[in-house]
Amino acid sequence: MTNMLQAGAEWLSDVTKEHAGNPVSYAQGATVVPVAAVPARTSRTENDVGDVIHVDVERRDFLIKVDDLQSGGTPIVPAAGDTITWVRGASTLTFEVLADGEEPPARESDPFGVWWRVHTKLKGQA
Amino acid sequence: MADAVDIALADAVVASLAGGTFSEAISPARAFIPKYTLKSQTLDVPVVPAAKIIAGAGRGGSQYDYAVDVGVLKKLGTDKDADGKIGMKLVEEIIDHFLIAANRTIASPHAVAVSFENSPIFDPIHFDELSQFTSVVRIGFRVFRNNG
Numbered sequence: 001m002t003n004m005l006q007a008g009a010e011w012l013s014d015v016t017k018e019h020a021g022n023p024v025s026y027a028q029g030a031t032v033v034p035v036a037a038v039p040a041r042t043s044r045t046e047n048d049v050g051d052v053i054h055v056d057v058e059r060r061d062f063l064i065k066v067d068d069l070q071s072g073g074t075p076i077v078p079a080a081g082d083t084i085t086w087v088r089g090a091s092t093l094t095f096e097v098l099a100d101g102e103e104p105p106a107r108e109s110d111p112f113g114v115w116w117r118v119h120t121k122l123k124g125q126a
Numbered sequence: 127m128a129d130a131v132d133i134a135l136a137d138a139v140v141a142s143l144a145g146g147t148f149s150e151a152i153s154p155a156r157a158f159i160p161k162y163t164l165k166s167q168t169l170d171v172p173v174v175p176a177a178k179i180i181a182g183a184g185r186g187g188s189q190y191d192y193a194v195d196v197g198v199l200k201k202l203g204t205d206k207d208a209d210g211k212i213g214m215k216l217v218e219e220i221i222d223h224f225l226i227a228a229n230r231t232i233a234s235p236h237a238v239a240v241s242f243e244n245s246p247i248f249d250p251i252h253f254d255e256l257s258q259f260t261s262v263v264r265i266g267f268r269v270f271r272n273n274g
Contacts, residue, residue, distance in 0.1 A: 049249050049260050052174055052195045056163045057256060081204060081257075099255050121256060123164050123201075 058122040078106035095120035132175040213259035241266030
């Protein structure tokens with residue numbers, strides 16, 4: 001029997017992707033795939049070294065459907081160093097997938113493994 | 127009006143580094159509060175007047191120990207190990223630069239480099255979570271001044 005909650009989560013993910021997803025390019029090494037990503041949590045912090053150096057960091061999570069993140073049928077497991085390029089208006093934003101505190105670079109974001117929650121930092125803006 | 131010795135010393139450190147030879151091209155710059163974003167960061171060497179301790183040195187003079195912090199920030203590429211090694215090498219070269227007798231003494235203000243502390247050697251959180259090599263070298267300069 002189909003898990004009703006899982007079916008609901010998958011339906012909701014499709015609706016979310018359709019209405020809140022943005023086309024981005026996901027790159028892992030030489031592999032680049034177009035995918036819909038839902039911008040999620042954002043935060044801005046300063047990562048200081050002692051009292052000397054202050055680095056302003058823009059963090060952003062993206063939700064990407066696990067089934068969508070693949071290349072030629074081979075699943076892509078997000079890893080540190082991957083990049084997400086998002087053309088937003090006149091700007092091209094480049095985010096690097098990186099660990100976030102005790103969080104790994106990416107993890108499943110729901111009980112059924114429908115979404116990846118990918119942690120990134122803004123590394124470039126053109 | 128002459129600058130405070132703290133500032134003059136930091137500026138002298140910038141000038142010395144700018145005239146040095148390193149494995150990476152650097153553009154050192156003095157700053158009160160060096161701030162960076164990951165968007166703009168490539169290779170930066172901020173120089174910051176950090177601290178001073180004053181102690182008596184005989185009847186008419188005082189011994190000033192100034193601390194000048196030199197940061198090394200390098201954006202890491204895909205080969206983080208290789209870029210980390212480049213950063214570490216640059217830090218070592220900066221320390222070596224001021225260990226050379228000709229650079230150890232600063233002419234104006236008259237000061238001598240007497241101590242070096244490299245902490246953190248690199249910041250592991252910056253390395254892992256920001257993909258950035260960050261290191262700070264604190265150079266201690268000693269200046270003797272008459273109390274006037």
